[in-house]
Amino acid sequence: MATETKTNGVGLKLSRKDFQSDQTVRWCPGCGDYSILAGVQKVLPELGLPREKYVFVGGIGCAARFPYYMNTYGFHTIHGRAPAFATGIKVVNPELSVWVITGDGDALSIGGNHLIHAMRRNIGINILLFNNRVYGLTKGQYSPTSQVGTKTKSSPVGSIDYPLHPISLAIGAECTFIARTVDRDQKHMAKILEMAARHEGTSFVEILQNCIVFNDGAWHQYTEKGLKEQNVLYLEEGQPLVYGSEDDRRGILINDFKSEIVSADSPGIAVHREDDEDGAYAHLLSRIEVNGGPMPIGIFRNFQRPPYEAMLEDQVTAAQLQKKMSVDDLLHSGDTWEHK
Amino acid sequence: MATETKTNGVGLKLSRKDFQSDQTVRWCPGCGDYSILAGVQKVLPELGLPREKYVFVGGIGCAARFPYYMNTYGFHTIHGRAPAFATGIKVVNPELSVWVITGDGDALSIGGNHLIHAMRRNIGINILLFNNRVYGLTKGQYSPTSQVGTKTKSSPVGSIDYPLHPISLAIGAECTFIARTVDRDQKHMAKILEMAARHEGTSFVEILQNCIVFNDGAWHQYTEKGLKEQNVLYLEEGQPLVYGSEDDRRGILINDFKSEIVSADSPGIAVHREDDEDGAYAHLLSRIEVNGGPMPIGIFRNFQRPPYEAMLEDQVTAAQLQKKMSVDDLLHSGDTWEHK
């Protein structure tokens, strides 16, 4: 990957503004999507690639309109299929930095299959899932991440579908980079987005996002001052799993595949490691919040294996070296005969 | 569920033959599907339900033709969607015992999304995935469970897609009953199928199946005499994870989310437990074979939570008790006015 920012060969340092498109942003005032947009626009200049090397691909949903607002290449596609479009783009031009922007409905409801297949192939794209636990664009039905009992227009007496947990699913699909961050925490988001962008292979970031209109406060415990200090567990490579306010520090003890919340100064607090190729540890982490514990944010898992497009390029290059052919050679391959 | 077998009110004990339909079985001679058919036909009479209460739903593929051969209700649907058809059937009539028969392509390629959604909803169906690591019916392309480097008609220099591992994925999708068995081991299969049938909620069984024509020997290590003794790890509730031939017994030691193969008499061999609601342990089990260890067969995970259809029935019943309405009441609901 080029590390210097070039446009038409002229080196120049880009800023956040350079990544803003001329389109009016059409999310509801106060929507969490705004902060994520700002976060992405702030991180890209740090990555050293010129604007034309970025492609943002959206499915359908409020989140998925994101590409319109980026001064990069942008493709607003159809519902749920963005990872498949992105795969075609990346395979044809591996030099592009390809980002999929998707919502919990787009990615996990109609698009679940493309998501897991992109992950298992380890195609080199960055997938940002804006999880607001609701269908925003269609005005507020429950989504595959809504908790049981959620009352919406389509579930007036409460939903009965157990939710999917995006991180658990990503582990099941063997994604090589899996992280979570929060719309309201710009600093954390910046760090995670940068790591995601630099990862080779599929990187997947769940971003907890507030839909102010249809599901306001879904993540308040993890975003509001006074609450988040108690409820967010920051995952840091090599650091113990501790969290909580100054006067009530707690830690996670892991024993026999169960996690337990203890006082932070208890012995044996687990130490975080991202390089969990087997995924059992990361999986356990993904259940902590489900079981009523704190919300882990940060990188759950990060390991390397050759991405799909690189292996494909290798095969193509090898074939081209091995057997050069013209179209005439091709047409004449196999049995031929002459008529005079 | 009724425990006595009744047809038209007449109690009678059914046998394997009663579950054989009049259709000629059209799998290739020697196909592993035959043994699975036999296995299912042998288990059903044990379950105490009359034939008419069973519905077998297939997608498309060699495996998915299974319903034709069962003297029950059968629906051979379209590629990948069988879990969705089955969901409609079960919701409408929860008394039916609904079985989805699917292949690795049908379930995990085109049908991956319906599979994980059935699982997360915990809809009360039994899903049998015949995994032969190949597309049989379309004559031998690699499938989502084929290993990297598999040479097939569509991957002449070897496939580059990392496989999905059905059990890992099922854990990620929070399936409540997850097991694996083998086409060639009738006794084991019978036990697993019976447990699956009796489970409330989604039960998922991966069956290692030999495609004699396009992928012969894919599982020979786990099915052939002399090999299977060394390579199969039987999972038994409360029993240590040990395997291997008499003279070379080995065990699985689990430490800090990594499994290690040690001599069977080493201290600290892990003890199997099915009730792993968090799934991290089961997930680790699902990686043992991926990492070159033995193939675990048996029940990976088995826990209870109310199935989708039961919760729906509860809501319907509550609503009906709460507010009886005629169509006339309905039409007159809301603002009305009179004209004389």
Place this chain on the structure above:
Amino acid sequence: MEKMDDNSSNGSPEKEVVEVESVTIRFAGDSGDGMQLTGDRFTSASALAGNDLRTFPDFPAEIRAPIGTLAGVSAFQINFSSEDIHTPGDALDALVAMNPAAFKANIGDLKRGGILIVNTDNFTEKNFQKAEIDSNPLDDEKLRGNYQVFEVNVTDLTRRALEDMDLQSNLADRCKNFFALGLMYWMYTRPMEPTKEWIKQKFGNRSEIVEANTRAMEAGYHFGENTEAMASHYIVPEATYPAGTYRSISGNVAVAYGFIAAARKLGLTLFWGAYPITPASDVLHELSRYKNFGVRTFQAEDEIAAVSSAIGASYAGALGVTCSSGPGIALKGEAIGLAVMTEIPLVVLNVQRAGPSTGMPTKTEQSDLLMSMYGRNGESPVPILAASTPSDCYDVAIEASRIAVKYMTPVMLLSDGYLANGSEPWLIPAEADIPEMKAVFREDPEGFMPYDRDPETLSRPWTIPGTPGLQHRIGGIEKQDGSGNISYEPENHDHMVRLRAEKVAGIAKDIPPVEVMGEDSGKVLVVGWGGTFGAIAAAVEALQARGASVSQVHLRYLNPFPANFEEVMRKFDKVLVPELNLGQLVKVIRSEYVIDAISYSKVQGKPFMVSEHITKIEELL
């Protein structure tokens, strides 16, 4: 006219009341301004006042587009009358524009001499910019020449009315739509009482909101009464209606009721497999409230799962329905083909929107007819029905269910965004009026064959799992007629392909002939389908009243066509087919009958105006 403020309006309310036959008004403002609610209330008041009426809500695709922009304009139009009417009206008699963007987007539809009410508080430089307007349009003298302009400082007046209530200003401002509503109530002489009642019921537990909204409405009303600027107001007398109990009904609610009614009549559970999509989601929302009718709504993971689950449900003995809009329907083709092959009852409801692709999701169109006919691989004929008015959605839902069950076939049912959200008064039918229909499950094992056929309908027996002794297997591979066994036999396939076509074609014997509205021969026959009914009818009636030789046929059944359709068309010199697409029905008519029918096509995401039809028909006369 002078700029007014409320101090100037102390005059006595001795105002002229002008009686008029029909009025069309539109409330327009920002998405956040509550125009849809305002419109709904005005509709309800007009219904109670005994007028015939039609409405046309029109809102943006964004949840909340940026405030003040053109993209954010939301509008609600209502036509109310003392006579029978068919449409929400063409040109406006009155327009309420809450901000410059609403003004700009809608002023073009106001009649010359029509009433324009603007909220001047929003006519600021900043808002002109957002609306992409160069200078204050109210300063333009021509405006005053063309319209009766009333500049009202609505925001300010509302605030003042609530001054002593100690509300957050934000909350006070959110009441300004009630001020506008009150003003229009005065303008058209509607009582405020029912709306007061409604406010109480709706916001009952938040008494300050009840009071604020009520007061704002009263302030608007009294403003009209008192301001000298408004010299006269209007009254639209009661329409003469067939006697009975009425309600207002929108297409999406009507269709939901229709399926509940059909399922009841058939004695079946209604299973609704759907994935949300504009403008179809509201049917799912509506039905999810009726678990007390045993309705099972299943919010599926996608449209394919939705249709598949519905087919599974029908297979198991329910009335399986799936509902979506264009892009979602496109995804269902393969599964519908399976229902054709396995001959399972299913209704596929398509609430059409403007395409192609994502298109314009909140705008109406009729461009999925040919997809309904042909959007599946192989020869896979299905009956197609379309609703023509909001309340007709109720009837076609019942009829589609009847056909699906009787003929063991998937049925495509077409509605559209205009019908879905529009509303009209409805003489409430009785449950007893539902046409006779029944669902029969085969239970007798004697001589049972899954593809045995009823000689009259060519339908196969519906045999559901759980029935002792009738175990059998079906699927999407071609099957032997009778036994239903898999068959690759060439002659059998040919037979089955033709048989499935014949079964659907045979439904023509079971549906009413087309009815000609007007003379049954003449110069021009206008053939329509779907939501264009009202505008065509209004145009044809108007021309007939002037003695023109024009008649109308409106099709409910698009496949098969009613048996007398060709004969009816051949009695006219010209056949005109107006459609909100590039001419889809006209293609089918031309190919079916080799009649040189003429297409009249409009693809603007909005309905035809009556005047457009009149002009077009006159061209042909």
Place this chain on the structure above:
Amino acid sequence: MEKMDDNSSNGSPEKEVVEVESVTIRFAGDSGDGMQLTGDRFTSASALAGNDLRTFPDFPAEIRAPIGTLAGVSAFQINFSSEDIHTPGDALDALVAMNPAAFKANIGDLKRGGILIVNTDNFTEKNFQKAEIDSNPLDDEKLRGNYQVFEVNVTDLTRRALEDMDLQSNLADRCKNFFALGLMYWMYTRPMEPTKEWIKQKFGNRSEIVEANTRAMEAGYHFGENTEAMASHYIVPEATYPAGTYRSISGNVAVAYGFIAAARKLGLTLFWGAYPITPASDVLHELSRYKNFGVRTFQAEDEIAAVSSAIGASYAGALGVTCSSGPGIALKGEAIGLAVMTEIPLVVLNVQRAGPSTGMPTKTEQSDLLMSMYGRNGESPVPILAASTPSDCYDVAIEASRIAVKYMTPVMLLSDGYLANGSEPWLIPAEADIPEMKAVFREDPEGFMPYDRDPETLSRPWTIPGTPGLQHRIGGIEKQDGSGNISYEPENHDHMVRLRAEKVAGIAKDIPPVEVMGEDSGKVLVVGWGGTFGAIAAAVEALQARGASVSQVHLRYLNPFPANFEEVMRKFDKVLVPELNLGQLVKVIRSEYVIDAISYSKVQGKPFMVSEHITKIEELL
């Protein structure tokens, strides 16, 4: 004729050689009997012998249906001739039936007096049962009256020929198809050498197989030579061919080559997004072997991902193609609509099979034309092309690519199971013959607008990610012409809908006019499309030779139609449209031109016979 065994055949090979113009033979046996391979070799030998030829492989849907059953019969038909021919032949001159099921399924197609060779070793009681035959049909005297019956104990003779080789009997038995092949080589005077060569190459590393197959073939040949029962054999002289190098080509290989050639010519990477499905998978297989041409095949998780990845690939600057068959194509409609809206080049190849639903996967049909036209929501016109012969698949693949890239549009390309698997000799074209075409990527930022249009083609610029300064955004929501910005403006939508239609309609100016084969006016014009070409041509030529007033037009372009098509049709009294569906093209012709074209429809999963066309045309003359 007496039952023979090999001892009886010591006579000298002084046999009569009869020269004939054309011969049609069919090899039929169990799926496991290697009939397809046998047919392929016979084809190759006949090609080398200089005959014109056409083939028709016909195999069951099951991988290996139960041995000996009717469902398991696999057949390969070849017509070879010293004259130009167009089809694999109607009735058979010779039938090789390796077992009773093959006999039963195929005997009906043998000409009276034709040669029937049966492998008596398989005519056992058990096999009669499996084939659902009551008694040994060879005992039926009528058989001998109708056909020249040769009963050959093929299995036994093959075993004996390999006796001394010490093979597993199972392996010896698997050589019996080579015995049959050898016998037919003798019968039709074909040299064995090329097949021997082929055997060596194919099984080179397993010398015992090489020897066994070679010996079996020779045994069959010598059996023919020596047995007295066979008194004469046949020779089909060389056809006169345009000079050049030839090869045999099937439709699926030709289409793969065509796309490779087009991508080369355009200077683009070929991206192939596909999910396996019969009968389209072989194109994927073929292309996956050409990574040396830079071809990227992507075996997607489903058809929707396949088309989506191909659109993504084209967006990024490749030639994106997706390929499937009926049910898979049905799933792609929504995504194709996006390509229509975003105006991105894409080719969608549909290798049609018998429908609806799963239908009969290995059988041919032409029933997806209307789905190709209309299987998407909204007004979403796309050009449609169809191949007419196996080798024509090469040319249409190139032409479809040209149109997709030049007009920035998805193109539907129709092939079918018959073309896909059938083969014919092909005068190998040169790379230099590929028509001129180019792909231009917009690079100049000056005045760039993503929906700016070329005034001639109405095409927008192809602007790929990575191009500095041209960052822009596209999507499936309606867009303003020029800027490409989202627009819900009514007039713009109307304009864009019509513009997209006009763009596609305008392609008519860029394609050749239809060519009339025969007189350009007269009584009957037969209009065909797709794989029916050969049979129609043969019928029309035969009737023309008899002086009948009939001509033929075969359409490559189904949307838009060539500009002169209507004019051409109007010069004939009657227009007959034969199709392997219920009449799909005829619907389009009737609606487009209001011409009362007549449908001739056959839906049996198999091609028309020449004689069927002749009979039908004669009815109209």
